[in-house]
Amino acid sequence: MCKSQGIKRVSDIDLPKYRISLCKEHYSEWYRRRIQKTIKKYKMFSEDEKILIAVSGGKDCFALWHSLVKLGYEVDGLFINLGIEKTSEKARDIILAFAKRLGRDVHIVELKEELATIPSLRKIIRKPTCSICGTVKRYYMNKTARDLGYDVLTTGHNLDDEVSVLFGNIINWNIEFLKKQYPVLREGDGFVRKVKPLCKMSEEENRIYCEFNEIIYFKEPCPYSKQATSLKYNALLDQLESEFAGKKLDFYSNFLKKMHPLLNQRIQKKEVGSCEICGEPCFSNKCSICYIREKLDKSYSV
């Protein structure tokens, strides 16, 4: 029985992790309230700031975009068209339809015009596809948000994503990466503020929100996402969660509360410079995108 706000209704969903049962309507309210709490707790942004959300068409970013608009924030979309056969075009159509429903704009970066599509890049650059794609997305998300005058860039990273990355960084003790793992990265040195308001919501909670709000999202997985290691870590973590309900959330929240401040105090911040070719912020003389561009030029001239 849903007892939220004193009204008793038949519940549509049980959330044993939080020891509550909720009807559809109260689930959505509860979900948005939790997001709002995360936004305030980590001082992510205020009502008068311009927000850009990076959207792939998947359930996480759509649940977040819908929630933020419902909470009264001004949020436009950013879609980076990676040029992956079949999937990219389908995702774009779904995103445009959803933006129309929300009454918001979408900016589209055509990777084919800016650099080269992911299928082309993965043939030339000798790195894992997910690593190339991550580098490219980080660069164009930051550049677009900043150039278009947005105050903050938000992504739909969920709790499962964050815990998986955290676990991988702990198993290998990548201290530098651990230090960067925080729901907010502050602006400065050419970087816009980056925030993850879904960092405490699980993939399943986001899926349920989409279902209850009749949100049509893109369901096909990326054809290149076969990262054996992180899939194995995820399987272990899902097992842990199934044995100790709420363990993922505790593990992540306590990391932020108890461990992250210690790392932050100890490790010196790397100095940010700017790329001598394109001028974008980077930590060496040449940024990753200009490095990729050179590789591309060489491959074309062969």
Added chain:
Amino acid sequence: MCKSQGIKRVSDIDLPKYRISLCKEHYSEWYRRRIQKTIKKYKMFSEDEKILIAVSGGKDCFALWHSLVKLGYEVDGLFINLGIEKTSEKARDIILAFAKRLGRDVHIVELKEELATIPSLRKIIRKPTCSICGTVKRYYMNKTARDLGYDVLTTGHNLDDEVSVLFGNIINWNIEFLKKQYPVLREGDGFVRKVKPLCKMSEEENRIYCEFNEIIYFKEPCPYSKQATSLKYNALLDQLESEFAGKKLDFYSNFLKKMHPLLNQRIQKKEVGSCEICGEPCFSNKCSICYIREKLDKSYSV
């Protein structure tokens, strides 16, 4: 084929984690060399110090005791007779026989005379049995080693033990416990130096050493050791190790190398006082053993 020291022999054991195959004799040499390396790396003790090893009769402490004697160290045993029906007496006989083989002394603490047996204590003290047993052993191991003039107390904690504890402390972010997790705890304030020379040797490597050296050890598990949580963690960690050979060792070694120094620099050391009843070192006015003793006295007087 065992190729150790240039001599080719049929190998008795493959160690894929280290990419070597060894015959029985060279396995034992390799095993002791690794222990010696750990002793030197963490400055555990020198050849002229008096060493006391806590022995339960199990494979880990026996493999360590045998190795240390073979390496030329002066090591006597300490057996705390917990008074557990059937098992404690059997363990004592096996320990006395092994000490005779090594030509070393064993000191025996009779818990029944000092305080009360574990089966009695678990009826009176409302704590998990493993927690009571740990408290009791830590107290009498430290007191005995110090009172008998030993420079250092060593235990047979193996890599699997250490990784399991480390994982539990990380999942719950027990920063204070993480800080204490180190192969050496230095002497001072009434505490003797405590060392774990097997911290980088797996349970299986210790078992093989016992097998190759015809060491008869006590195989029965403790009748109270049913810690559901740590068993579940162990199952997860064993799964991780089976998928990524050597992951446990990497995880533990990198914790010591990269993470532990950060914790150590940040967190203030708790001040050690002494128990106002027995005078043993402790962190409050009364030590855990005197607290247990009071509970016992009350239960007897009822």
